[in-house]
Amino acid sequence: MNPSESIDRLIADLTNWRGKTLARLRKSIRAADREIVEEWKWMGSPVWSRDGIIAVGDAHKSKVKLTFAHGAHLPDPDKLFNADDRGNTRRAIDLFEGDKLDERALKDLVRAAIDYNQSKSKKKKAPAAARAKARGSKKSRA
DSSP: OOHHHHHHHHHHHOOSHHHHHHHHHHHHHHHHOTTOEEEEETTTEEEEESSSEEEEEEEOSSOEEEEETTGGGSOOTTOOOOSSOOSSSOEEEEEOTTOOOOHHHHHHHHHHHHHHHHHHHHHHHHHHHHHHHHHHHHHHHO
């Protein structure tokens, strides 16, 4: 079973409001960017990635939690992050039965996470490019 099928099955198995909520989150996340990849990690958690992990979704007994891997580094003007995560990296959105989802704000947050992931990957690539450029200039002096 591929990751998308595993997520489909998880949503189908959650026959109450949590399945519907997770399905809405998934739809909004995927609509934010066509290149988002769905993964299935950590013994049963849907993960959405592009150039790194964007977010992990989990259905708990009384809530659905969407944890952004680098949420502490993302702008959140609409105050979606409401979980008690005050560390240096992650931030989460807890959705309870009856909560409304601001889909526009969630898509903006997903796009900000992609921008953050892409800026991190560019920083990692820069030193190698600088080394190659330095090697090239040494060759031209020889």
